[in-house]
Amino acid sequence: MNMSEHFQFTSGQKRNAFILMGIGALTLVIGIIMALSGNHTMQEKIWTGILTNNMFFLGLSLAGLFFIAVNYIGYGGWYVTVKRIPEAMSMFIPYMGVGMLVILIGLWAHWHHIYHWAAEGIADPNSPNYDRLIAGKVSYLNKPFFTIRIIAYFAIWTFFAYSLRRLSIQEDQLGGVSQYNKSKVLAAVFLIFFGITSSSMSWDFVMSIDSHWYSTLFGWYTFSTLFVSGIAAIILFTIFLKSKGYLPQVNQEHLHDLGKFMFAFSVFWAYLWFSQFMLIWYANIGEATAYFKARLDHYPFLFYMILVINFVVPFFALMTRNSKRQMGTLATIAVIVLIGHWFDYFLMIIPGATGNEASFGIFEIGLTIGYAGLFLFVVLKELTKTSLVAAKHPFFKESLEHHT
């Protein structure tokens, strides 16, 4: 076997990943100590920080799985040389399952109040907590059903991620098209499931925080955030591996196509952002505008910054052919897009969960670094488990000779 086909997770890289995780753990421990000694703000920051990062990194790993599945059923050939990267990313889904379990435990133990609908007596007309609107939703928004849904999501996503991964590794040994054909069926079934759950999970985890508010587009909007940030992560891993001398088969043509995806879905994200905002602004119905009013009044900087770095920057920076074919430019934009979409989740979650005075500071940065360390460690570890090159994939040769 060629050495360049097998990723070596060096001890230096492992150490760096552990340092990142250590920073995160330290931040979290200090945060918990502060919260236990009565710092209420810090308690809120911990829970919203966990939820924001769970959503963000769950998005990256789901995007990896979605990217593979959609290429299977769309007969995509060009992506085969980078296929192992989204595959490894999808292996992170169960870790975020554990992350969401923490949120669930906190919910049952009343450790956090992110979800107002879970408050005691919310549907009881005699309770001081009674809320007529939320009372109408309790048959969907209640703790047992919420828990069942979330466990089901992660169980089924993980099943598809592991099955597709297993078939892909088997293919390396066996060749032929039987694994490929099975993967196509699995991918199709996954996409049906994902079509529904990508929306419903965003209602559950995020939209229900602002329990009174609703928007039919919300699910598709979060899907676009998830997918574009996933593409940015695939680009960064590709460039990282290339800079270490791996993936010699990946050339400018493949980078160009990944860059096009990032460009196109940044525009698509902006399209959905605009559709949701404009229709609510135009109709000007109080119950819908409340969502944007909280964000515009109290977080105007974040509100406009997200638009600039998630749309304006990639749109102009990736417009030309050359920028999509240069690793430096592409990597810079991918980092910017990732930061932008992290803040996108942050702004979706924060006002509903902690009110109008939330701040962004060292705690959020530290915790996110910790998550990033774990994500890098798991994905790089997964990359060592098999060849970086899916050489027996029926479209491998097409991908080698790919030309945009």
Place this chain on the structure above:
Amino acid sequence: MFVSPIREPLITGNKDYHQITEDIARPTEGRPQIGWIIGMGIAQVALLLGVFMMLWTIWYGIGTWNLNRTVGWGWDITNFVWWIGIGHAGTLISAILLLFRQKWRTGVNRAAEAMTIFAVLCAALYPGIHMGRLWVPFYIFPYPNTRAVWPNFDSPLLWDVFAISTYFTVSLLFWYIGLIPDLATLRDRAKSTLRKNIYKALSFGWRGSAKQWQRFESISLVLAGLATPLVLSVHTIVSFDFATSVIPGWHTTIFPPYFVAGAIFSGFAMVLTLMIITRKILHLEDYITIGHIESMNKVIILTGSIVGIAYTTELFVAWYSGNIYEQYAFLNRAMGPYAWAYWIMMTCNVFSPQLMWIKKLRRNLVATFILSIIINIGMWFERFVIIVTSLHRDFLPSSWTYYVPTFVEVGIFIGTLGIFFTLFLLFARTFPVIAIAEVKSIWRTSSNQAIEKFQQQEEAEAAAEKETATV
């Protein structure tokens, strides 16, 4: 350029370049077939009926329609949105599928783009007639005028004027520029002087020089770039016509992308309806293969399922909202006086396309043809359900009403079908219905000969590998 032999060939029947020209150009050169004449006859009758009903409307006034204070939009806007939606498949095929390098688009792009243009023409008629004064249509355009009357720039209806006129212009340019090399082919093959001169004028002196091809490629790319956002923008703005209002059932944020998906869904259904007939009558089975049909059926499942998810999301969120007006609007859709229309819509658009998960049905022409008609009907009902059921029971129960169209409204709809098919039949007789130059461009990678060659290459490599292993 290597193509995996597990891919299906897109040109079958051992064609060479000359044979491709022969097969595609022939239908424009002979005398019309009897099937074409009968089709044209029927289309003409429908067209004349439509013109008569439009004149009737203008003569007697818009009161000859059954629109009233509560239901201000009925068949007219339903048909308008339906026609605009049908046009979308053409743009999707020529722009988005080009970006995704889907080679099968070359078999159907020409006809689909033509269909786009004819469908937009039919759609554009409706606002004109609906405004009731067909002789002053220029009022909708903003231009400096002595009356100092400007259209309302805050209104999505005006945005629609811009969106659709841009869309029409770009689609027309895209389609026509693609036609130029093929028109030159027809010119070079023409026997009579008159025919030669007509195609000479139409092909703008195309000689096929390297420089001309280079410019042709650049302009195609620029137009594809312009057309891509248009695929999304046009139906997005059509959806704004409804979603910017505060009518329950209309004001919902999912409308823009959901309308786009629905438009592509109905557009592909119409492409399938037309292409299944066209390939049969013009003997183009080697260029529009069962593989092409299957690919289009897959787009149908995808967009049909997206539409299904959107219906379900709307229904769920209406309940979830806790807003009694939202809840009633959807309850009324599913169980009110127009429940029959709602369930026709659900059956045709959500349930029936799911049959296409079965590979046998995706590759069956009869099943595909029937399904494409069902979807055309279903997507018409979708617009009817959105428009009429959201309006007919408004906030004041004393104004509640039940709307049925008059023969005038039905007649105008039949008339637009007549216009559409007249134009399409004329197109099929005068222009190559498949892009000759583009089909030739995939011959080297996707004809059955090419796929066989790649197959042999793979086998030879595998044999060589085995030999080295044994040595």
